[in-house]
């Protein structure tokens with residue numbers, strides 16, 4: 001098939017999933033055309049059958065807010081026409097699903113264009129709920145020929161808050177390349193991250209407020225009081241300065257490392273003894289899945305889809321949002337009890353490989369594409 005994929009190209013779970021999916025589809029023989037305002041951050045180097053189309057925007061003094069959705073619709077339309085795309089797969093509904101709808105309408109006299117939209121999280125649980133976006137989000141997802149949600153939690157939210165019939169939504173979870181996300185990676189950077197042999201606590205995110213990065217620092221401060229440890233913060237975003245300030249106030253000094261954005265996070269995560277994800281809301285929690293696949297037990301909140309990814313007491317520990325003391329106690333327990341840490345790690349790796357390997361999940365998307373094309377002609 002010839003497939004167009006649109007996602008946010010910046011550091012974030014939906015862009016990561018969309019890019020990994022595109023690469024996996026190309027490896028399986030499909031032709032994949034990424035359409036976005038920049039090259040997706042995980043799309044590195046040359047990949048056979050993978051193309052990138054940049055959405056170019058004309059700047060004009062009248063535009064305080066340049067209409068990206070329109071420019072995206074035009075680029076999708078042009079790519080579909082020029083390359084004969086069978087289908088476009090939109091990741092994150094806002095504004096992508098609406099742009100795809102426009103592109104399809106523009107193509108209508110000449111040819112059809114099938115649309116699949118994957119709901120990733122805050123497009124449904126936060127941004128999409130705002131009155132300025134709710135109507136167009138509902139309209140455009142209902143206009144999509146295929147609709148997926150990354151967890152049962154997100155499907156239920158969509159049914160409840162957008163009155164979308166449950167039968168319209170397939171749950172297809174996030175997935176991982178198990179060769180990339182694995183426990184036995186060499187070289188391991190452990191000795192550089194914790195030169196004194198301390199335990200390593202890690203957090204990876206885009207440091208938006210939903211990630212509660214200040215909680216990460218608070219949890220670490222409590223852990224550090226009982227077990228010599230280092231906190232490694234990977235990623236960047238609006239709340240990084242707040243987290244750094246809190247670490248300073250708590251006197252954590254060089255025991256907290258802010259590494260910023262990193263191209264190959266899979267080299268860092270296996271070095272960690274505990275991974276923290278205390279999010280306010282999390283439709284799935286790709287970072288938590290990647291950690292378990294690397295053999296790192298996760299301490300997380302019970303927000304949304306995290307309860308589907310982490311089995312409490314088996315692959316990590318879950319506590320209510322904001323339960324800093326409980327999360328710190330669980331993290332300290334894992335660090336102090338090597339047997340417990342090893343058994344959580346082993347169970348996490350098995351679960352990640354059995355349920356979330358790309359080989360298992362990518363065919364679910366292919367089957368959906370085939371069904372959509374067959375059903376909508």
Ligand code: GMT
Nearest residue numbers: 012013014120121122282283284285286
């Ligand atoms: O929905 C978002 O906030 C954006 C998105 C992103 O680009 O980071 O994250 C969501 O999509 C990921 C991939 O499907 C999920 O693993 C994340 O849980 C989800 N984030 C939230 O729900 C906050």
